[in-house]
Amino acid sequence: MPELRIEATINGRKVARPAKPHLRLLDFLRDDLELTGTKEGCGAGECGTCSVFVDGVLMKSCLVPVAKAQGTRIETVEALANSGELSILQKAFHKAGASQCGYCIPGMVMAATAAIRSNPFAGREEIKERLGGNICRCTGYQKIIDAVEMARDVQNGKLSASVFAEDEPEDGAFIGANVRRIDAPSKVAGALKYAGDMVMPHMLHVQVLRSPHAHARVVSIDVSEAEAMDGVEGVITSADVPGEDGFGVFVHDQPIMARGKVRYIGEAVAAVAAEDVLTAKRALAKIKVVYEPLPAVFDPDEAMQPGAPVLHDYAPDNITKHIPIRVGDVTKGFAASELIVEQTYSTQAIEHAYLEPEAGLGYVDADGVVTIISPSQNITHHREMLSKIIAQPISKVRFIMSPVGGGFGGKEDMIYQGMLALLAMKTRRPVRLVFTREESIISTAKRHPSRTTLKMGLSKDGRIRAFEMRMISDGGAYGMSTEGVMRKAAILAAGPYAIANVKIDTYGIYTNNTPSGAFRSFGALQAQFATESHLDICAEKLGLDPFEIRRINAMRDGATTHTKQKLKSVSILRALEAAEKASDWEKGAPVSRGETRSDHATQGIRPPCALGARFEAPAAAERSEVA
Amino acid sequence: MLLCDEYLTPASLDEAFAAMEKNRGRYRIVAGATDTYPWAREGRAGDVAIPVLIDVAKIPELRERRIDDKRVRLGAATPIQRFLDDPALARALPCMPRCAVWFADDQIRECATIGGNIVNASPAADGTPPLIAHEAEVELAARRNGKIARQRMALCDFVRGRNKTALEEGEILVAFECDALPGYGGAFEKVGHRRSLVISLVCLAALVKLDAAGRRIEDVRLAIAGIDAVPKRLGDVEKYLRAGMVTAERLEQAAEMPVNLVASRTRQAYRREVVRGFMMRGLINALRRAGADPNMLSPEQEASYA
Ligand SMILES: Cc1cc2nc3c(=O)[nH]c(=O)nc-3n(C[C@H](O)[C@H](O)[C@H](O)COP(=O)(O)OP(=O)(O)OC[C@H]3O[C@@H](n4cnc5c(N)ncnc54)[C@H](O)[C@@H]3O)c2cc1C
Ligand code: FES
Ligand code: FES
Numbered sequence: 001m002p003e004l005r006i007e008a009t010i011n012g013r014k015v016a017r018p019a020k021p022h023l024r025l026l027d028f029l030r031d032d033l034e035l036t037g038t039k040e041g042c043g044a045g046e047c048g049t050c051s052v053f054v055d056g057v058l059m060k061s062c063l064v065p066v067a068k069a070q071g072t073r074i075e076t077v078e079a080l081a082n083s084g085e086l087s088i089l090q091k092a093f094h095k096a097g098a099s100q101c102g103y104c105i106p107g108m109v110m111a112a113t114a115a116i117r118s119n120p121f122a123g124r125e126e127i128k129e130r131l132g133g134n135i136c137r138c139t140g141y142q143k144i145i146d147a148v149e150m151a152r153d154v155q156n157g158k159l160s161a162s163v164f165a166e167d168e169p170e171d172g173a174f175i176g177a178n179v180r181r182i183d184a185p186s187k188v189a190g191a192l193k194y195a196g197d198m199v200m201p202h203m204l205h206v207q208v209l210r211s212p213h214a215h216a217r218v219v220s221i222d223v224s225e226a227e228a229m230d231g232v233e234g235v236i237t238s239a240d241v242p243g244e245d246g247f248g249v250f251v252h253d254q255p256i257m258a259r260g261k262v263r264y265i266g267e268a269v270a271a272v273a274a275e276d277v278l279t280a281k282r283a284l285a286k287i288k289v290v291y292e293p294l295p296a297v298f299d300p301d302e303a304m305q306p307g308a309p310v311l312h313d314y315a316p317d318n319i320t321k322h323i324p325i326r327v328g329d330v331t332k333g334f335a336a337s338e339l340i341v342e343q344t345y346s347t348q349a350i351e352h353a354y355l356e357p358e359a360g361l362g363y364v365d366a367d368g369v370v371t372i373i374s375p376s377q378n379i380t381h382h383r384e385m386l387s388k389i390i391a392q393p394i395s396k397v398r399f400i401m402s403p404v405g406g407g408f409g410g411k412e413d414m415i416y417q418g419m420l421a422l423l424a425m426k427t428r429r430p431v432r433l434v435f436t437r438e439e440s441i442i443s444t445a446k447r448h449p450s451r452t453t454l455k456m457g458l459s460k461d462g463r464i465r466a467f468e469m470r471m472i473s474d475g476g477a478y479g480m481s482t483e484g485v486m487r488k489a490a491i492l493a494a495g496p497y498a499i500a501n502v503k504i505d506t507y508g509i510y511t512n513n514t515p516s517g518a519f520r521s522f523g524a525l526q527a528q529f530a531t532e533s534h535l536d537i538c539a540e541k542l543g544l545d546p547f548e549i550r551r552i553n554a555m556r557d558g559a560t561t562h563t564k565q566k567l568k569s570v571s572i573l574r575a576l577e578a579a580e581k582a583s584d585w586e587k588g589a590p591v592s593r594g595e596t597r598s599d600h601a602t603q604g605i606r607p608p609c610a611l612g613a614r615f616e617a618p619a620a621a622e623r624s625e626v627a
Numbered sequence: 628m629l630l631c632d633e634y635l636t637p638a639s640l641d642e643a644f645a646a647m648e649k650n651r652g653r654y655r656i657v658a659g660a661t662d663t664y665p666w667a668r669e670g671r672a673g674d675v676a677i678p679v680l681i682d683v684a685k686i687p688e689l690r691e692r693r694i695d696d697k698r699v700r701l702g703a704a705t706p707i708q709r710f711l712d713d714p715a716l717a718r719a720l721p722c723m724p725r726c727a728v729w730f731a732d733d734q735i736r737e738c739a740t741i742g743g744n745i746v747n748a749s750p751a752a753d754g755t756p757p758l759i760a761h762e763a764e765v766e767l768a769a770r771r772n773g774k775i776a777r778q779r780m781a782l783c784d785f786v787r788g789r790n791k792t793a794l795e796e797g798e799i800l801v802a803f804e805c806d807a808l809p810g811y812g813g814a815f816e817k818v819g820h821r822r823s824l825v826i827s828l829v830c831l832a833a834l835v836k837l838d839a840a841g842r843r844i845e846d847v848r849l850a851i852a853g854i855d856a857v858p859k860r861l862g863d864v865e866k867y868l869r870a871g872m873v874t875a876e877r878l879e880q881a882a883e884m885p886v887n888l889v890a891s892r893t894r895q896a897y898r899r900e901v902v903r904g905f906m907m908r909g910l911i912n913a914l915r916r917a918g919a920d921p922n923m924l925s926p927e928q929e930a931s932y933a
Contacts (some may be wrong), residue, residue, distance in 0.1 A: 002632070002633050004634060020635055021631055021632065021633070021634035021680075022628075022629060022630045022631045022632075024664070029798060034891060043664075043668065044664070044668060045664070045665060045731070045735055045824075046660060046824055047733075051734060056735070057737050058733065058734050059737055059738055060734050060735060060738075061735050063660055063661050063664050063665075063735065063738055064660070065657070065660055065680070065682065066634075067634045067682060068636075068682070068684075070636070111733075112732070114733070114734075118733075129728070129822075129823075130733055132732045132733070132736065132823025133731070133732025133734045133823055134821060134826065156761065215699050220638070258713055278630075281628070281674065281754070352704070419865040436668075436669065438668060438669040438670055605705075608766060610822075610888065611729055611822050612728050614711075614728070614730075615724070
């Protein structure tokens with residue numbers, strides 16, 4: 001393999017070194033030069049975590065072959081603050097609170113730097129446009145754009161650099177004050193190390209073999225050829241688990257790797273640790289797995305039918321969890337109602353799409369402690385489970401939580417940490433696994449898809465007399481957080497409304513789909529989608545204003561919830577008032593639309609999305625002619 | 628993951644052909660690599676091992692830009708961003724800046740080449756409709772018996788279907804030549820899921836030239852992609868509009884004409900609606916930029932299309 005010899009100036013220093021011809025500039029920077037401020041969020045040009053300057057031009061380094069770097073001048077995020085002081089933009093990001101998990105932030109800072117280098121006078125719309133190639137999943141874009149505008153104005157002398165200083169909290173009160181985040185400087189500078197950025201001496205690289213079948217018996221796994229390969233240091237399957245194999249947030253129904261059968265496409269079947277990723281990948285191709293496909297079920301309603309394929313022996317009815325709530329008597333409530341409305345609502349699976357794909361390191365330390373570094377959202381529970389799985393006392397298991405590059409619930413499940421532990425124990429070397437974006441999407445938990453039938457009885461004055469909900473949720477192949485999600489969905493289903501007669505049943509069901517798990521709002525979203533949509537429909541039928549119907553039913557201070565929680569204060573009335581005001585709400589039943597819309601194109605309402613701000617900006621055009 | 632044993636960066640066409648002859652059957656051309664990398668990922672082609680990658684982006688002839696009042700010659704490896712920041716190019720190809728601003732994002736446009744866009748031949752490729760409207764020809768080169776032979780072909784004949792072109796093994800797309808249309812008003816309409824990093828569901832290129840009074844259409848060029856496997860020039864609509872006055876009624880009539888051409892694989896009804904709206908908006912935007920009377924539309928029409 002004729003290696004390339006790359007000679008380039010990187011962050012002001014001359015670099016001359018060999019590089020494998022297939023590398024992307026991103027790999028060269030991260031792996032060969034350990035400049036890990038540049039991140040890999042997608043590897044496909046979609047996210048912008050990998051943005052770097054090549055000869056002054058911003059590019060996505062995951063799409064640039066390393067050979068193209070020959071003879072160029074490259075700047076990475078590390079260059080922006082290499083004097084030790086943050087750049088104007090970095091300071092503005094810090095001040096504006098434009099960083100949460102921080103994983104997108106180095107790329108954002110680079111794109112922002114490019115934007116105001118291209119047009120130091122760019123307006124807000126043009127800034128948005130120029131940052132269009134960079135995605136953030138947590139901060140939201142407002143603060144980021146605010147930061148760029150702040151930096152632009154400081155740079156142009158319109159604002160004093162003193163704006164970067166921390167606000168004094170009024171009367172020493174921090175709630176409601178704009179406090180700068182302590183961890184932001186490390187994020188805006190690209191200095192913070194996420195698990196995938198960490199390396200250890202003598203480290204091996206892990207790749208995972210995943211199931212191509214939704215439901216199949218694993219007849220045999222032959223790893224001998226993979227094990228015999230040069231550079232392969234360890235191969236594991238479920239046979240390597242020394243203890244009680246099973247994890248999950250509530251029920252421990254998921255093995256570290258498929259045991260006996262696979263239950264979804266993408267489930268881990270075996271894993272390899274090798275000297276480099278490529279060798280590990282090649283070893284995966286040598287593992288011979290014989291599967292015997294089984295009938296699979298992909299719809300939770302079908303999975304509840306007698307005779308449906310059964311996923312787990314312990315749950316012959318495929319029910320992961322059923323949560324019932326009973327308050328009052330709905331039959332009576334319906335009898336007392338003047339309007340009864342019944343509807344079915346469905347929601348789909350949603351991927352968290354945190355910008356940091358899963359990554360972790362595992363090693364056995366000098367004292368024999370099996371140690372896992374990963375962005376796990378649940379390390380204490382993971383530690384307990386892993387100690388049983390590897391049959392070690394809990395004092396011999398340690399979890400270190402690395403910075404989480406976005407989780408939103410998606411990093412609560414211990415889906416890869418067990419493999420790291422087993423491989424570290426088997427090879428006695430540090431091991432690292434970094435998921436690709438595709439791997440993250442195929443193998444990790446999603447938001448529960450749901451099908452909710454809601455029946456509501458109301459009297460003419462808009463009061464809800466009876467509430468009956470049945471929610472069927474697709475929990476996928478393993479339990480993960482399903483139990484908790486079903487519980488939360490049931491608890492919150494009837495909303496902040498005072499209803500005397502309530503009957504709720506939420507069901508989490510096993511299917512051969514990708515497992516569902518925790519996701520921000522934890523089941524409330526699916527239930528609320530049904531309840532709130534339903535209230536709008538009922539308002540329409542009763543000729544009531546949608547805000548009004550909610551006010552009529554709202555719990556008041558001192559209310560008791562449907563699950564008997566006493567509430568000292570209830571804020572729904574204030575929330576409704578604020579929402580009504582902010583939305584320029586047109587009062588009335590949602591039955592007709594007037595000649596004109598007063599809630600549309602008014603101040604504070606964003607016009608439809610368009611592009612081309614730079615064509616209207618003379619400053620930009622003049623500058624590019626000079627350039 | 629895209630694997631190769633060798634990555635070559637020839638400095639001339641001759642060097643490129645030498646590399647292609649030496650590695651016949653085991654190479655692939657790359658220019659900006661922005662289609663090639665995402666293609667070689669899980670869920671699409673997966674891990675792909677190509678023994679030799681030949682990067683044509685540094686060949687001077689493929690970077691050339693020659694512009695006069697009549698014709699434009701554009702090297703195939705011209706990055707899309709040049710349509711935005713080269714004023715001479717923007718003047719000669721008036722709808723290209725509008726096309727470019729919707730294309731991927733500022734960063735990818737610095738890498739993505741117009742040649743790669745055309746050869747990849749996605750039915751949604753944004754570069755094709757504007758170039759078809761400019762009556763572009765492609766120049767293909769091959770080396771036979773040590774001599775470089777060149778061949779010209781109309782772009783609309785070159786693009787054959789979904790990911791299919793007339794390019795043959797051993798050929799390189801060297802350049803495009805097309806009409807320079809300074810003084811035309813240009814527009815490009817595109818619909819996707821967000822404003823950056825979107826692949827077009829439908830896109831439309833419109834170019835209009837008006838008479839001195841700004842009332843009569845002297846010339847009009849329209850091309851659309853996303854409604855069928857290959858982009859289409861809308862000759863009938865052009866004929867109807869050419870030499871006519873600019874009136875809202877005529878624009879509405881014209882917008883109706885291509886609606887029945889929608890023959891995409893998916894979402895036909897939706898695309899029909901989009902086509903009608905795009906025709907109106909594209910024509911109006913192009914007309915305005917060509918200097919048409921700003922009051923050609925009633926306020927209601929203004930509100931629904933502008
Ligand atoms: C995130 C993202 C967003 C995108 N958005 C858009 C968009 O909005 N609109 C759009 O149209 N496209 C878009 N694309 C697709 C892509 O960027 C374009 O099609 C681009 O123009 C391809 O050019 P390239 O030089 O990068 O292609 P390459 O990947 O280098 O090449 C593509 C193909 O063309 C061949 N080829 C290239 N040059 C030559 C030549 N001179 N002679 C012969 N064969 C050649 C290659 O062999 C290959 O088969 C997007 C891509 C990404 C990753
Ligand atoms: S754009 Fe390069 S990693 Fe996402
Ligand atoms: S802060 Fe942007 S992705 Fe987390």
